[in-house]
Amino acid sequence: MIDLSHIDDLARRLSSLVPPGLRGESSRELRDELQQNFKSVLQTGLGKLDLVTREEFEVQRAVLLRTREKLDELQRAVATLEAQLGAAPAAHPPSSAPHH
Structure with a gap:
């Protein structure tokens, strides 16, 4: 309003x-x-x-900031997992032949 x-x-x-x-x-x-x-x-x-009101704007701004923080956290977790997978020896290399 x-x-x-x-x-x-x-x-x-x-x-x-x-x-x-x-x-x-x-x-x-x-x-x-x-x-x-x-x-x-x-x-x-x-x-x-x-x-929108200033209050509605501030609420959405806070949601966006929390979402951005969560995204950054998830990106770091994915990077860590990718690094671990890249460093770990492959136990079973992926097969290109289809299984029946």
Whole structure:
């Protein structure tokens, strides 16, 4: 979920960009309406994006790090086993003739 306070802040910033001629007391309602419109457009636009929360991102990052550590561990184990197999004498060399 997107933090609505950030959207409110951005909408306020956008409404502050209204030309100075529209900033008088009589146009306060216009600024408020513009701010609400900005907020609505921002929420709609951001809602269409495929975004994840920071928490979801951090969870997936932790899973990826654990997976990477496990992969490194498995690669070391395979390398060790390959080294042991390469150093061990072959008791029964593989036969190329099919067995019936």
